[in-house]
Amino acid sequence: MRYLILSDIHANWEALTAVLDGAAGAYESIVCCGDLVGYGPDPNAVVDWVRSNVAIVIRGNHDKAAVGLESLEWFNPVARTSAVWTQGELSAENREYVKKLAKGPLAVENFQIVHGSPLDEDEYLIGVAEVAQTFAYLDRNLTFFGHTHMQGGFIFTRGRIGVLRGAAWDGKPASLDLDPDSGYLVNPGAIGQPRDGDPRAAYALYDPESRSVTYCREEYDIASVQAKIRRAGLPDILAERLGVGK
Ligand code: ZN
Numbered sequence: 335m336r337y338l339i340l341s342d343i344h345a346n347w348e349a350l351t352a353v354l355d356g357a358a359g360a361y362e363s364i365v366c367c368g369d370l371v372g373y374g375p376d377p378n379a380v381v382d383w384v385r386s387n388v389a390i391v392i393r394g395n396h397d398k399a400a401v402g403l404e405s406l407e408w409f410n411p412v413a414r415t416s417a418v419w420t421q422g423e424l425s426a427e428n429r430e431y432v433k434k435l436a437k438g439p440l441a442v443e444n445f446q447i448v449h450g451s452p453l454d455e456d457e458y459l460i461g462v463a464e465v466a467q468t469f470a471y472l473d474r475n476l477t478f479f480g481h482t483h484m485q486g487g488f489i490f491t492r493g494r495i496g497v498l499r500g501a502a503w504d505g506k507p508a509s510l511d512l513d514p515d516s517g518y519l520v521n522p523g524a525i526g527q528p529r530d531g532d533p534r535a536a537y538a539l540y541d542p543e544s545r546s547v548t549y550c551r552e553e554y555d556i557a558s559v560q561a562k563i564r565r566a567g568l569p570d571i572l573a574e575r576l577g578v579g580k
Pocket of ligand 1: 342394396482
């Protein structure tokens with residue numbers, strides 16, 4: 335069974351549908367590492383789609399915020415404004431669904447998914463120092479995570495941490511052959527709000543049989559999403575940052 339690995343969709347319908355077109359035929363099952371909503375203008379379209387297409391899904395911090403499971407006190411003003419807007423938008427069915435989303439880590443076959451880190455769903459795995467501690471607690475060789483919106487990740491091999499890079503700017507996907515003696519923390523990148531300097535929607539494909547992960551990017555109609563964000567009255571910075579991927 336080949337997997338399409340999604341994370342941080344953030345209510346961006348145009349980015350999600352571009353990824354599904356681009357990845358068509360390359361997978362049999364879909365998993366999602368959380369943050370279905372928040373920031374973007376289409377929370378109901380995205381949650382409707384996830385409900386009927388994604389069996390393996392966990393919650394992110396923005397999902398918790400959108401259904402009152404998290405205090406907004408810790409959110410910056412822009413994230414808070416979009417969380418409050420999303421609370422008012424979600425249909426009753428979608429609110430119930432998001433409320434019941436599982437908390438990671440969630441084990442799937444020979445891998446697991448988490449939103450932030452395997453120890454804390456809200457922790458950002460960015461620096462090698464935090465990651466070194468995290469690897470000590472992993473009970474699976476392969477973990478997919480999100481939350482940082484940066485495609486890539488980390489490899490733990492012979493007692494050392496290395497940094498994994500995502501797809502290159504030339505548009506070609508980057509593939510990673512998994513060594514059975516190494517541990518991996520793989521971030522597919524964000525569908526709906528990339529922050530690694532590449533505005534294209536990010537995702538990954540995982541094939542357990544060939545033991546390979548492929549990092550992919552997909553262009554989408556950013557201008558349409560920016561117009562929707564502005565029409566909804568959401569903070570303008572949320573539209574601007576989609577254009578630069580930061
Ligand atoms: Zn996120």
